Amino acid sequence: MIPIAKPYLIEDDALAAYHTILSGWITQGPRVQEFEEKFAEYTGAKYAVAVSNCTTALHLSMIVAGIGPGDEVICPSMSYIATANSIKYVGANPVFAEVNEFYNLDPADVEKRINHKTKAILLVHQIGMPADIDAFTDLCSKYNLKLIEDAACAAGSVYKDKRIGSHSELVCFSFHPRKIISTGDGGMITTNREDYYSRLKLLRQHGMSVNDRIRHSSDKVIFEDHIEIGYNYRMTDIQASVGIKQLEKLDWIVDQRRIIAMAYHEGLKDIQSITLPHEEEGYFSNYQSYSIYLKEDFPIYRNELMQKLLEKGIATRRGIMNAHRETAYKLLTRKVKLPRSEDLQDRSILLPLYVPMSPQEIDFIIGTLKGLIESNVIHY
The missing domain is CATH 3.90.1150.10 (Aspartate Aminotransferase, domain 1)
Incomplete structure (x- = not known):
């Protein structure tokens, strides 16, 4: 049987996980930080935040973008259901718009659906084909909307000489086995905004003011505070160690x-x-x-x-x-x-x-x- 897809994982990926397991640090830690830094460098973004999957990446992006109950977010219906679900998670309503022949959102149809309740456009780069980012950036500027990119399928894709991940304030990636590179499951958010970066790191780990790595490496007793209601959306170091090796091959x-x-x-x-x-x-x-x-x-x-x-x-x-x-x-x-x-x-x-x-x-x-x-x- 010729399968529809399978991940490209080889011995160096397995050895990376093996050595991380033996290191004793297997939850979010130094390998996650390394993966984030290398992924940000690869995409051309200033920052990257690793999370448990792309759905949680989308959810956190909705929160930091200020999307909430009663708001509307325009997105394609033609996408995996997680795209629409992430909008519902924050109490907002997805407004489904039409796509073009390339399976990506049609800017003209999106503009027809913008009203006073619209707060954002969730743009999907479907099956790895870049969408027209410039057209949607212009729309968001014209109507004062947020642009969030669902780049679950788009690691390594390029739009107008820049890799996907560097164009917008919030871009979400997936490392599911059906995607280009895989960590078993996992996700990443890239951003160029330091305030988004700081809050995303808080939200993914229960709103904790000091992360585990800093606390464990300190020579002084540190008591963490939980600044706001957060989530357990962390990536493990085991996953990140595989992601580092996968990124080298991307x-x-x-x-x-x-x-x-x-x-x-x-x-x-x-x-x-x-x-x-x-x-x-x-x-x-x-x-x-x-x-x-x-x-x-x-x-x-x-x-x-x-x-x-x-x-x-x-x-x-x-x-x-x-x-x-x-x-x-x-x-x-x-x-x-x-x-x-x-x-x-x-x-x-x-x-x-x-x-x-x-x-x-x-x-x-x-x-x-x-x-x-x-x-x-x-x-x-």
């Missing part, structure tokens, strides 16, 4: 993923009934996922095609979910109409993409897909 991993994506481009470019991913000038994707869109004249039902590919030993996934179609949001979004988002979900398939994939595996996927189309086994 650019190489992105290069390898792009080689696979280009092979798909070349192998599938002549199939007229599908649309392939496309990078506009100034956009550089890490190809966290490779999504193909099946046009109306595609000869096979999407779900049946997925089943046929599975029977051939190729795992796929449906198009990116729409949160407003999930049970948790249906009662809240009965009047929401997002035809493009729904169509992209219903007519898209994610193909396997991970490092390392052999040329034989890539050729097998391309050949099998072409064969199923040419055999026209299932008709509308």
